[in-house]
Amino acid sequence: MSDITEGVAKPRPAPTPSNMGLWLDRLLVPVSVVAMVIFWEYSVTAFKVPEYLVPPPSAVFRSLSNMWNSGLLLTHGVITLIEAALGFVIAFVFSTILAICIAESRLFERLIYPYLAALQSMPKVAIAPLVMIWFGMGIESKIVLSALLSFFPMLVNAVEGLKSVDDKRARLFRSLGASRFQTLRLLKIPNALPFLLVGIELGTIYAMLGAIVAEFVGASQGLGAYLLSMNFQMDAAGSFALLAVLALYGILMQFALRAVRNRFLFWSRSNNHSQGA
Amino acid sequence: MAAGGSAARVASVPHPTAGNAPILVELQSVAKTYVSRDGTEVDAVRPIRFDIGNGEFVAIVGPSGCGKSTLLHMIAGLTRPTAGQILLQGKPILGTRHDIGIVFQDPVLLPWRTVKENVLLPAAVRKSVLSSASARAAELIDLVGLSGFENKYPSELSGGMQQRVGIARALLLDPSLLLLDEPFGALDSMTREQMNVELLKIWSESRKTVVLITHDINEAVFLADRVLVMSARPGRIVNVHTITLPRPRTVSMIGSPEFGALSQAIRADLYAPRGDNS
Ligand SMILES: Nc1ncnc2c1ncn2[C@@H]1O[C@H](COP(=O)(O)OP(=O)(O)O)[C@@H](O)[C@H]1O
Numbered sequence A: 001m002s003d004i005t006e007g008v009a010k011p012r013p014a015p016t017p018s019n020m021g022l023w024l025d026r027l028l029v030p031v032s033v034v035a036m037v038i039f040w041e042y043s044v045t046a047f048k049v050p051e052y053l054v055p056p057p058s059a060v061f062r063s064l065s066n067m068w069n070s071g072l073l074l075t076h077g078v079i080t081l082i083e084a085a086l087g088f089v090i091a092f093v094f095s096t097i098l099a100i101c102i103a104e105s106r107l108f109e110r111l112i113y114p115y116l117a118a119l120q121s122m123p124k125v126a127i128a129p130l131v132m133i134w135f136g137m138g139i140e141s142k143i144v145l146s147a148l149l150s151f152f153p154m155l156v157n158a159v160e161g162l163k164s165v166d167d168k169r170a171r172l173f174r175s176l177g178a179s180r181f182q183t184l185r186l187l188k189i190p191n192a193l194p195f196l197l198v199g200i201e202l203g204t205i206y207a208m209l210g211a212i213v214a215e216f217v218g219a220s221q222g223l224g225a226y227l228l229s230m231n232f233q234m235d236a237a238g239s240f241a242l243l244a245v246l247a248l249y250g251i252l253m254q255f256a257l258r259a260v261r262n263r264f265l266f267w268s269r270s271n272n273h274s275q276g277a
Numbered sequence B: 001m002a003a004g005g006s007a008a009r010v011a012s013v014p015h016p017t018a019g020n021a022p023i024l025v026e027l028q029s030v031a032k033t034y035v036s037r038d039g040t041e042v043d044a045v046r047p048i049r050f051d052i053g054n055g056e057f058v059a060i061v062g063p064s065g066c067g068k069s070t071l072l073h074m075i076a077g078l079t080r081p082t083a084g085q086i087l088l089q090g091k092p093i094l095g096t097r098h099d100i101g102i103v104f105q106d107p108v109l110l111p112w113r114t115v116k117e118n119v120l121l122p123a124a125v126r127k128s129v130l131s132s133a134s135a136r137a138a139e140l141i142d143l144v145g146l147s148g149f150e151n152k153y154p155s156e157l158s159g160g161m162q163q164r165v166g167i168a169r170a171l172l173l174d175p176s177l178l179l180l181d182e183p184f185g186a187l188d189s190m191t192r193e194q195m196n197v198e199l200l201k202i203w204s205e206s207r208k209t210v211v212l213i214t215h216d217i218n219e220a221v222f223l224a225d226r227v228l229v230m231s232a233r234p235g236r237i238v239n240v241h242t243i244t245l246p247r248p249r250t251v252s253m254i255g256s257p258e259f260g261a262l263s264q265a266i267r268a269d270l271y272a273p274r275g276d277n278s
């Protein structure tokens, strides 16, 4: 490269010791993962662990590529993804509306609270067989269970966010003579966004869980059904491959939501809004 | 001028300034007692009688915790007095109003809104004035010395800059009564002096009525027509000083003997041994 282009190019920080540190930091995880996979491969072979119990990574990769090539992974995956996505959207809409009602009305909160507490303390996975009876073996029952499971973490976080408005900010809005709706729109909802995002993160995970569990209980299609059939065939490598796909879904979701947070909720970075369900 | 030294003057202080300006705000034996969670009562403000003339600049000084903010919040309609009442143009203040602008002790900005969007917040609440508000916001941002920062977020500003955003916000709807709760407390003395001059300019141009809480005696003397000295909690009026310095005021007056005498008198009231009159 010529000196002239060097001069015109945008200023770029020169590699410094701290930059080197950054690179080491970035490499740390990939290197440890590769090491782990190699260790796993060789220990399984060395200790002669039967493949139907713990398959070596190479067998898992082979299985994964077969699933991909046959098109089965995509067919089943898309079905489960649609179920989870629909369940999530339904749960998001209802939980957000309900959260606003709860946060805005003490009376409504008191009326609905006992039912919510009862529902929440119930292990919702246990409802799966009933959901099958009510909604059939088709996609509907999967969507319902998916919505049921993702509903509560999103509700809890949305309520928490709407209610956590700082007193001084509430006073500011009173001093401006803001109406209840204006306070909701201009103060409470923006204030709740970081909490909402935490709820969404949990919601995407629980929606997938709901769809898979419902497919376990009764389905002919979807990743849950596919996973179950692998199990029946004692195809541990296939099961591992599907579990890896599910883990990848979770990781991708997390990355996507982190990007959303950095882009739109940068202002809350200093605050600690983390809120488990 | 400081009034005589008897305890009787404390209970009632009628508007001693030239009676020519019509009265804007009347504090009629206003008092506030907070009841804390455990049921104990805290006397924050003892009954206060005081009148504020239209267009007057009143400063309130007093030790911290003496009820200054409480008094200001009552005038703003944010806190209900537990006794007495406050009249604005003869009518009792029952809630918040659009013609009162308030700057809180903390800037209280919304972190998800830019400087300009924060300044425009009162207009977002009062949709009717939104169209002209944008130009006005730009003007005010310029006035408080934040041009170029319109699109920055509060987290990117210093404390003093945040406070100035709060001032611009309070001025947006051109309130007739401006309430300022230690607005310059977080500023360095140089910026502070600058802001004082700006505030005088705003006040003299728009002839607003201003009530300013401050812990800086020089600031009070420099800006105000009258300085109200409050006692330690429970807050009551110890004395009212009429500032006789001519207007327009200039920074050079701060060194004058008259200025010094006034601030000395106020200081004496603040640190005087407390006469118990209850
Ligand atoms: N909401 C409240 N509940 C109970 N006590 C309060 C409340 N607000 C203020 N106080 C008390 O009232 C007194 C006066 O407070 P404040 O008006 O903030 O004083 P200042 O502004 O002069 O420092 C203080 O002792 C404070 O603790």
Ligand SMILES: [Mg+2]
Pocket (backbone or CB within 6 Å): B065, B068, B069, B070, B105, B181
């Ligand atoms: Mg205060």
